[in-house]
Amino acid sequence: MLRRVLRCVAATGLLRSAGPERYELTGACRAVLGGFAFGGFLFNADPEMWKALGEITETIRSGRPPLIDRYGSVYEYLATQPATAAGFDALVKGNYAPVADALAQSADFAGLGTVVDIGGGHGGFITAILRAHPSVRGILTELDRALPGARAHVSAIGLADRCEVVACDFFTDPLPSGAGCYLLAHVIHNWDDEQALAILGAVRAAIPDDGRLLLVEAIIPDDDSPHLSKDLDIRVMTILAGGERTESEYARLLAEAGFRPQPAAGLARVESVMVGVPAGR
Numbered sequence: 001m002l003r004r005v006l007r008c009v010a011a012t013g014l015l016r017s018a019g020p021e022r023y024e025l026t027g028a029c030r031a032v033l034g035g036f037a038f039g040g041f042l043f044n045a046d047p048e049m050w051k052a053l054g055e056i057t058e059t060i061r062s063g064r065p066p067l068i069d070r071y072g073s074v075y076e077y078l079a080t081q082p083a084t085a086a087g088f089d090a091l092v093k094g095n096y097a098p099v100a101d102a103l104a105q106s107a108d109f110a111g112l113g114t115v116v117d118i119g120g121g122h123g124g125f126i127t128a129i130l131r132a133h134p135s136v137r138g139i140l141t142e143l144d145r146a147l148p149g150a151r152a153h154v155s156a157i158g159l160a161d162r163c164e165v166v167a168c169d170f171f172t173d174p175l176p177s178g179a180g181c182y183l184l185a186h187v188i189h190n191w192d193d194e195q196a197l198a199i200l201g202a203v204r205a206a207i208p209d210d211g212r213l214l215l216v217e218a219i220i221p222d223d224d225s226p227h228l229s230k231d232l233d234i235r236v237m238t239i240l241a242g243g244e245r246t247e248s249e250y251a252r253l254l255a256e257a258g259f260r261p262q263p264a265a266g267l268a269r270v271e272s273v274m275v276g277v278p279a280g281r
Contacts, residue, residue, distance in 0.1 A: 036094020042087025112180035200257030
């Protein structure tokens with residue numbers, strides 16, 4: 001059975017025959033193993049992630065991914081599976097690196113002083129901003145699970161003196177207040193509308209009236225055109241309470257939370273950024 005599977009894989013170019021009953025890796029396969037795509041393999045091949053896609057019928061019927069009932073959230077599950085969590089972190093880092101670079105070049109962060117990256121993972125977005133704008137300081141907030149990786153990444157690229165890494169659960173802890181810019185990059189799509197409004201409300205409580213909120217997401221187009229965000233929406237739907245949204249849906253959330261939403265601007269891949277300006281208190 002193993003030989004039959006390897007024979008099938010060899011047809012993709014990832015393996016090649018190396019003698020009777022033997023196969024070896026090709027250069028293409030070695031490149032994949034050394035890149036962030038392998039993190040995607042590790043994450044999506046995890047038994048629970050694989051199972052979640054197969055449970056999509058139950059998710060549609062109940063309106064809730066069964067994975068949440070089993071573990072509380074995908075992040076609570078990842079906290080118990082270090083290999084899967086490492087794959088997820090590598091996938092996120094590789095996918096979002098060009099988006100972070102595009103965001104860093106898209107705005108005059110120098111005039112905003114301090115940027116608070118909320119739920120910033122290992123710091124891909126905040127470090128891209130700090131590298132591009134030497135006068136800016138950063139604060140990265142995350143749950144305890146991500147803090148060691150975030151601190152290691154910030155230190156490794158020589159930004160530890162300009163970027164504070166702090167533990168913060170945005171549902172229970174107050175966010176650092178008074179910064180000129182607050183960044184939510186691929187955070188809101190994880191949560192349903194009620195939870196999203198709670199997060200945005202926490203930002204509104206912390207942000208000064210002249211501050212700016214930057215919302216980075218894969219925004220779904222309103223028509224039936226092919227778009228990766230539609231596929232991402234289905235994948236998110238099977239493991240989280242949230243999903244991708246259209247521009248009008250994000251604008252409505254921002255307005256309800258006390259922000260004046262600005263039109264979305266494209267960044268890289270399929271991601272866009274929306275700016276939220278604090279409305280009058």
